[in-house]
Amino acid sequence: MIADIHALAGAYVLDAVDDLERAAFDRHLSECDACRGEVGELREAAVRLAGGTWSVPPPRLRDNVLDEIRKTRQLPPRAAKPVVAPAGRRRRLVAVAAAVVLAAAGAGTAAYQIQDQRVRDAQASAAATRAEQERVNSILASPDLTVRTQQLDGGGRVTIAYSRLRDAGVVSLIADAPPTGGRVFQLWTVHATKPVDEGVLAVGQTSVVKVIDHMPSASDVGVTAEPAGGSRVPTDPMLADLKIV
Known part of the structure; x- marks a missing residue:
């Protein structure tokens, strides 16, 4: 389990824990009277501290603004002189206007199709995100959940939560900074001494939550x-190596 889980009380109250740590600490709270009391006291202190972070606008502020509006002269709209075009030119203008309307209609149809595709793509992405979150929640709710965490070389932490009943787990990586020299983080599992690529982060990416079957x-x-872009085999040394037991 997470080493010294009692130390998560402050981060838990401030919502500064990840999903895996929150699930582990929620379970711990049901068993630890001391942490329940500490969480209650910290929440009360947080509410009191937040009470002085806003202030009421001065009572005269609205009246002062309205008074300035009344004293400030508003510029009248410019009157445009009517322009009468010759008959031939008017016909040409009508034809050009009609062409513009048709072009705008065609452009509007194309824009609608592009926007409609974007909406469908966004809906598909949201559905995939919901499905992934449901899998994460299912794993974290497993009665046999095991949670382990380890500091990441260079700053940050890696947390894993796995369930043998679900035959799956979740890994959460939160790094203080990306690797130097344009390198990236890559996740691995090891099965019978054989490393298996479990995902490569983008350049500059410092956090990820991923389900691993x-x-x-x-x-x-x-x-x-x-x-x-990642490697076919891990490059030593490992920045974190969590054992499954």
Whole structure:
């Protein structure tokens, strides 16, 4: 389980924990009277501290603004002189206007189709995100959930939560900074001494939450720094190496 889970009380009250740590601490609260009391006291203190962070506008502010509006002269709209075009020119203008209307209609149809595709893409992305979140929640709600965490070399932490009943796990990576030299973080599991690529982060990306199938059958979950695009085998040394037991 998470080392010294009692120390998460302050971060838990400030919502500064990730989903895995929140699930572990929620379970811990049901068993620890001391942490329940500490959480209650910290929440009360947070409410009191937040009470002085806003102020009421001065009573005369609205009246002063309205008074300035009344004293400030508003510029009248410019009167445009009517322009009468010759008959031939008027016909040409009508034809051009009609062409503009038709072109605008065509452009409007194309814009609608592009926007409609964007909406469908956004809906598909949202559905995929919801499905992934439901899988995460399902794993975190498992009665046999095991949670482990480890500091990441270079700053940050890696947390894994896995369930043998679900035959899956969740890894959460939160780094203080990306690897140097344009390198990226890459996730791995190790099955029977064979490393398996579990995902490569983008250049500059410092956090990820990912579901990994068959995590309980692995011996390790690791993180390395690799060239952009990832590697076929891990580059030593591991930045984090969490054991599955």
